[in-house]
Amino acid sequence: MEGSNANTNKKKVEAEGEGESSKKKLKVTMGVETLDCPICYGPLGPKIFQCSVGHCICLSCREKLDKKCPVCSIKTSFKRCFAMEHVVQEAKVACSNKKYGCAEGVIYYQKEEHKKACPSAPCFCAASGCGFAGPTKVLLDHFLIHHKYASTILPDSGTVSLCLQPGLHVLRYTGTSYFFLLSMDLEPFGHAISVICIQPNVKEPKFKCNMEYDCVMTGCHESITCYIRSSSLSDGLPTVYDLIIPKGKISDDQNGIMFEATILSRSCLQGKGSAPDLQGTPYVKTANTAAVTADEEEERA
Template identity: 55%
Template sequence: MDGGTSSKRRVEAPREGHNVSMGMDALDCPVCFHPLRPPIYQCSVGHFICSSCRPKLGRNKCHLCSAETTFQRCLGMERLMESVKVPCSNAKYGCVEKLTYYQKDEHEKECPNAPCFCPESSCSFAGATDALLDHFSSQHKWPSTTIKYSEDVMFRLEPGLHFLRTKDRQIFLRNVVLEPVGHAISVVSIQPKPKNSKFMCNMSYGSSLTVYFQSSTYLRSSSLSDGLPKGYNLILPKDEIADDGKATFLTFSIDDPNPKVKAREPICLKPVHGV
């Protein structure tokens, strides 16, 4: 009777979490040093190896103990690897994902909460893009403008930073610098993970009556971790800009990277009677 009661209590008792520390390299393949993931194999002694490295071993010889062996699936280790959950490295920037250990690197390559950085050299702020834009306006008072894809926006040609945002939460940095040769303009897409940009930028400049030059180029992307990107998209020669640029306007637009193409309606041919 007492044994039955004791057993029942053990089953119904809530399981409490425990703080456990371990060397995470114990969960990595000792050959490629990547996290082990199912299927996982072990030699006859118990040394683990991932499925990608197992075919690379010659003569079925263990990579650690050199014993000739037949590698078998280790279901216990596979179950352990499925149960190990870790936080994303971007948790402090707002990511709440709990990830299987071997999926952590894949997630972080595309994590939307990966940080971007303030380009001001004396500022150490880092955060997700939404927080970054709030920081720009509240701490540095840099201007920002909400734009629509493929619609022209006109700015006066004034040196300094100007941030542009779209409704789908993309952020762009436009920088105008006064160089000895003229006004140098750069535009960059602010992305946590720099990659080949899908954004086409169109720029032209001139007075209210005349357009002098037009330029179209794919934008670079940057997290701004190294400050402002080097290089320019457009340089306006000094001898073409009168009155220090006060009477010159920069027309700017960014093409929609995913344009919605309206499907053509089918053509219905009506029979003509009496022909």
Template identity: 85%
Template structure:
């Protein structure tokens, strides 16, 4: 009985070891050309094909060739190379934004797709002489803590009233990977205001903004509807302004001007029922 129990325990240990070996990872280095198509130099991705000698090419290049391998010039018939497909599906590299906090291992042939969608891609500080860059959440804290920028939470309704002074004003969103940056600049003709959605992956405008300035003292009422630009701020703030309030129509208030802003996604606007 004891011998049977010992044998059972031994088999269990061996099974556990085999299970462990199946999940082992081996870090290796290899030339990039090993994982790139020798014809188009793009990363190899399944389905892959090989000539009779063993040269692998991507499916896109395979469709453009006759029966001659462009690498070895041997007449051949190209067949699927499942072994190499397994290799490229397991070959992972660090994200190019690793230093900004992305810890994800990326399949080599998907590295460009990941880079375009990576939430840790850096956005830049636009304050003169700063040079800081980091993920949007880190940059938001940087503006508020390091540069003492005023900040306001943008409610779910999308409408907020705030007091603007020349400089930057941050609109924080809850549970999003982006934030909005209002910039008010004193220009010869008046105060010029712009709004930017700060996010690493620049896309077509996804938001619309309505800004309204209404001053009882001067009787001035200025408003505008505009698309919100997206930017990583790597090229600085946009030089185009969305709203200009003439200087002669601004109340003399040292605390700045009161502005009401509504920022909504375009999808929300399309879903709204038409007003009666």
């Protein structure tokens, strides 16, 4: 197939050339090293500099260098290389989530940036030994069909009353690109519940959840509100609990607990940035600090 490309593209150029001469396109194959900085191996994006011989390097390497080209060791003054900048701005590659359905051609040096926002980025099945990954909607089907997790469709009010069983319970709106997962573990100290929003590429909580339980047998009632963390489950299920119902507070007849959950949009909360303390400060299961890398500031001319 590769060998026939030149021929196919030649035809394409000719055909397109007839109508819109300004939009002639040519598919080419080149080694990625051509598009990478030879010093830091990162992708070259504007601004690009070259030595007097023509070796191209990126802006951040240029700023760290004295007046000697590290490639040819010649004493030089670096100048902008606009020709190479044009090339890298046109060089498109397939998204690394192509196998999950992303059909976008991504500018090579913006590949990582796209990946962080790619709508087809996968979420992961956390069931031990499963390893399934797919876009959120595909993962939802996998949870319901393959693992047969209990599932409840949320009404517009966002409030559902359910008999919560140990294990995972899907809460979902119809037609959204995310869904929620309630998890209940039976720990020696009681029922431990957590809630998480399944979606890729999101760090800030976008929703909060009010959880309420009532037990007619013990007369205990409690209500807490917590932020819902978002996760692609790439690191497995959450390692924190949002609500712990201590042993004895609720009658444990092995048939689940009567539980009410309300999903609230975070937009009803004021402000941005660090989440203020709500009642439901998560209980940490194990010491686990999520590494959140700061968004890379893109250098623009």
